[in-house]
Amino acid sequence: MDEQSVMHEFEQWLEQYLNFEKTPQKDALWLDTMRFLCAEFHQPQNAYKSIHTAGSKGKGSVSVLCASVLEEAGFNTGLYTSPHVSDIRERIGRASGFLSEAEYGRALKNFIPAADFLTAKKLEDKKPATWFELMTLFCFVCFRDCAMDWAVFETGLGGRLDSTNVLFPEISVLTLIELEHTEYLGNTLEQIASEKAGIIKPGIPVCCARQSPEVKAVFKNTAQKTGSPVFFLDEVIESLEYFPLSSKKEMYFGMTDETESTADKIQNGAVQKVRLVFKKPASENKAFFSRPLSFGLKLAGDFQAENAALAALVLKTVLPDLDEKVIEAGFEKAFLPARFEIASFRDKNGGGTVVIDGCHTPNSVRGTLKSFYSRFGSGCHLLFACAADKDVETLAHIIRLSDCAFSRITLTVPGGVKASDYEKTRKSFEAVFGAAFLCGSPDYEAEIRGALKHAENENKVLLAAGSFYLAAEVKKCLQTFG
Structure with a gap:
C-alpha cells in the first residue's frame, strides 16, 4: 500500500463524521470532546514544542514560514494547516513536504481502532466527535509518533473553541483580523478578535500582525489579563521593502554586499524580494536581530512580506539565538499550494x-x-x-x-x-x-x-x-x- 492509499484509507474513514468545512453549522464549536479524546490518547499534543497560529488572513503562510525555518535549523518539525487543496496529506506533514508512508502508516495503525472504540461509546456524555476534531487528534498522534521536536499548528475556524486550542504552545501568533465567518464568530471586529484571542495562554508570549485599533485593544486587554508578553509587528519593525521579481536584473536590485550570497540562492521559484529591518531596543537589552534580513519568497504579495516579518518576530522571540542566515534560508524554501x-x-x-x-x-x-x-x-x-x-x-x-x-x-x-x-x-x-x-x-x-x-x-x-x-x-x- 503506497503512502497516498494509506491516507486515502484515513480520509474514507473520516467521512462518517460531521464535516463543518463541507456543511457549516451554527453553535457547532466546542472543546469538551477534544479534551476528552486527548486525555484518552495520553495528551499527544504535549509531546513536542509548538507554535499556535490564529487569524483571518495569513495564518497558513505564517505557519509554513515558521515551520520551514525550524526545519532549516535542524529540528524535526511538523506542520498542520487547512484546508488541503489536492491531497489530504497537505494538512499533516512538514514544510518540505509530506511525511513518509511509514510515518503515516505507523500512526494510523493504532489510531483508527482506538478512535472507533471511543466514538462507539458515544464519548460518554460528550458531544459526538467531528471530522476536524479527529483530523486534529490524528495529527497530534502522528507528530508524537514521528518524535517531532517542534510542530506548528494553524487553527481551523476561530480560535477559542477551535480543536487545536488544547495546545499549550511556546508562543501564540495572531495574524491580521478582518470580518469573516460572522455567523459563527460575531458581527464586529472586536467580537471576532475576542474569539481569535482565545488561543492566548497564561504567561505565554504572543506575537501579533498589524491590526486595526479596535482589534489591537482586544489583544492587549486579553494579554494583560493572562499575563502574556505581547509584541505587535508595527511597534517593532523599522522598515519593510518588497518588490516582484520578473528578471535576473531585478533579482539583484537593492542587494548589498552582505546579502549577495542570498541573491545567489534566489534562483528557483522566488516571486518577490523582501528586505526587513527591525528596530533596535531603546534599552541596553540585546536586539532580536543582529542585522537586516534580505530574502526571496515564493509566496507573493505585500501581505506575504508582512507574514514573513511576523514569522521572523515569532522565531526570534522563542529562539533568540537563531542565526539570521537560517531564517533567510528557511523563508526562501517556504511554499503553500494555491497561494499565488x-x-x-x-x-x-x-x-x-x-x-x-x-x-x-x-x-x-x-x-x-x-x-x-x-x-x-x-x-x-x-x-x-x-x-x-x-x-x-x-x-x-x-x-x-x-x-x-x-x-x-x-x-x-x-x-x-x-x-x-x-x-x-x-x-x-x-x-x-x-x-x-x-x-x-x-x-x-x-x-x-x-x-x-x-x-x-x-x-x-x-x-x-x-x-x-x-x-x-x-x-x-x-x-x-x-
Missing part, C-alpha cells in the same frame, strides 16, 4: 500560464490582485468562483476597481463539495461589470477547461481565484489538460 501558485499548462497547440490562488476575503483578494497586476499587468483573464457564504458583492466591486482590468471573466462554482450560489455570483458581477466581459455556468469542469483554452488561444495569463475548492479543481484539471 504559478503553474504552466500545455497541449498539442501550445500552452499557457495560470495563477492559482484561494483568496476569498476582501483583503486577500485585494492583495492577490495587486500582486497579479505587478507581475502580469492588465488585460488578462479571470476565472472566479466562491462559496455561498462569501460576500460576493464586495468581492466583485474589488475586482472591478483593481488595475487588472481583466478582458475576460469566467464565472462558475467552486466544485461539487462546497455549497455555492452561481446565480448570486453572476448577478453580483453583472451589477458592476455588465455582461460584456462575463461568461460561465455552474458546470465547473467545463468552465475551467474553457477558461484555460481561451487563455491559451489569446496568449493571456489566467488568474483562478475565489476559493480553495476552485483551486483544487483547477489543479485537477491541469493534470489532464490537453
Whole structure:
C-alpha cells in the first residue's frame, strides 16, 4: 500500500463524521470532546514544542514560514494547516513536504481502532466527535509518533473553541483580523478578535500582525489579563521593502554586499524580494536581530512580506539565538499550494500560464490582485468562483476597481463539495461589470477547461481565484489538460 492509499484509507474513514468545512453549522464549536479524546490518547499534543497560529488572513503562510525555518535549523518539525487543496496529506506533514508512508502508516495503525472504540461509546456524555476534531487528534498522534521536536499548528475556524486550542504552545501568533465567518464568530471586529484571542495562554508570549485599533485593544486587554508578553509587528519593525521579481536584473536590485550570497540562492521559484529591518531596543537589552534580513519568497504579495516579518518576530522571540542566515534560508524554501501558485499548462497547440490562488476575503483578494497586476499587468483573464457564504458583492466591486482590468471573466462554482450560489455570483458581477466581459455556468469542469483554452488561444495569463475548492479543481484539471 503506497503512502497516498494509506491516507486515502484515513480520509474514507473520516467521512462518517460531521464535516463543518463541507456543511457549516451554527453553535457547532466546542472543546469538551477534544479534551476528552486527548486525555484518552495520553495528551499527544504535549509531546513536542509548538507554535499556535490564529487569524483571518495569513495564518497558513505564517505557519509554513515558521515551520520551514525550524526545519532549516535542524529540528524535526511538523506542520498542520487547512484546508488541503489536492491531497489530504497537505494538512499533516512538514514544510518540505509530506511525511513518509511509514510515518503515516505507523500512526494510523493504532489510531483508527482506538478512535472507533471511543466514538462507539458515544464519548460518554460528550458531544459526538467531528471530522476536524479527529483530523486534529490524528495529527497530534502522528507528530508524537514521528518524535517531532517542534510542530506548528494553524487553527481551523476561530480560535477559542477551535480543536487545536488544547495546545499549550511556546508562543501564540495572531495574524491580521478582518470580518469573516460572522455567523459563527460575531458581527464586529472586536467580537471576532475576542474569539481569535482565545488561543492566548497564561504567561505565554504572543506575537501579533498589524491590526486595526479596535482589534489591537482586544489583544492587549486579553494579554494583560493572562499575563502574556505581547509584541505587535508595527511597534517593532523599522522598515519593510518588497518588490516582484520578473528578471535576473531585478533579482539583484537593492542587494548589498552582505546579502549577495542570498541573491545567489534566489534562483528557483522566488516571486518577490523582501528586505526587513527591525528596530533596535531603546534599552541596553540585546536586539532580536543582529542585522537586516534580505530574502526571496515564493509566496507573493505585500501581505506575504508582512507574514514573513511576523514569522521572523515569532522565531526570534522563542529562539533568540537563531542565526539570521537560517531564517533567510528557511523563508526562501517556504511554499503553500494555491497561494499565488504559478503553474504552466500545455497541449498539442501550445500552452499557457495560470495563477492559482484561494483568496476569498476582501483583503486577500485585494492583495492577490495587486500582486497579479505587478507581475502580469492588465488585460488578462479571470476565472472566479466562491462559496455561498462569501460576500460576493464586495468581492466583485474589488475586482472591478483593481488595475487588472481583466478582458475576460469566467464565472462558475467552486466544485461539487462546497455549497455555492452561481446565480448570486453572476448577478453580483453583472451589477458592476455588465455582461460584456462575463461568461460561465455552474458546470465547473467545463468552465475551467474553457477558461484555460481561451487563455491559451489569446496568449493571456489566467488568474483562478475565489476559493480553495476552485483551486483544487483547477489543479485537477491541469493534470489532464490537453
